[in-house]
Amino acid sequence: MPILRPFRALRFDPSSVGDLAAVVAPPYDVIGPAERARLIARHPANVVRLDLPAEESGDGADDRYRRAARTLAAWRSDGTLRKDPHPSIYVYEQTYRVPGTDVERTQRGYFARLRLEPFGAEGGILRHERTLSGPREDRYKLLRATGVNTSPVIGLFEDHSSGTAERLRAIAAGAPDVDLTDGDGVQHRLESRCRA
Numbered sequence: 001m002p003i004l005r006p007f008r009a010l011r012f013d014p015s016s017v018g019d020l021a022a023v024v025a026p027p028y029d030v031i032g033p034a035e036r037a038r039l040i041a042r043h044p045a046n047v048v049r050l051d052l053p054a055e056e057s058g059d060g061a062d063d064r065y066r067r068a069a070r071t072l073a074a075w076r077s078d079g080t081l082r083k084d085p086h087p088s089i090y091v092y093e094q095t096y097r098v099p100g101t102d103v104e105r106t107q108r109g110y111f112a113r114l115r116l117e118p119f120g121a122e123g124g125i126l127r128h129e130r131t132l133s134g135p136r137e138d139r140y141k142l143l144r145a146t147g148v149n150t151s152p153v154i155g156l157f158e159d160h161s162s163g164t165a166e167r168l169r170a171i172a173a174g175a176p177d178v179d180l181t182d183g184d185g186v187q188h189r190l191e192s193r194c195r196a
Helices: 033-042 063-078 133-146 163-172
Strands: 010-012 081-083 088-097 104-111 178-181 187-194
Touching (some): 063 081, 063 133, 088 163, 163 187
Antiparallel strands (some): 010 081, 088 104
16 A cells, blocks of 8 residues: 655745745646746746756756756755755645636645555556656656655545545645745645644
């Protein structure tokens, strides 16, 4: 059975960066060069500098990952990023409009550490059916260089009782730690639940 645990998130400090909406970015794999430049122009500490480090002229094979690691270290040192004081499970909610309609939807989930276990019948986690080797290697190199997971892995699970959905809805109904609307009009809310 999969084992989940709380962790201490590394988050942008609003007293350092100001509006958190200026430092968030879409997932790395949907950002092209023009969008990346726009995000950096919006705020010099936009997370795209860590999550999608660009190759620069004269770079060696892994220089962009090392550059991301140096940026991460600098932001931790100057207070741009701070580690939460206590391990938590983080409830995350997105509210968005379905493209081309007036339909609004909300999806909820949570961030937690998941213990690695072997694939196969003896494990409780199934592998993604179409993971490409290039992106997999890219994320591994970034993780190895920085020591942090900048792109969370999304997992799905069946909950026949609907108990998890009800608990997430109840937690999300409270005052969130973070509440922002991104450039695409998607509202993001994050609530930490300390489980020290």
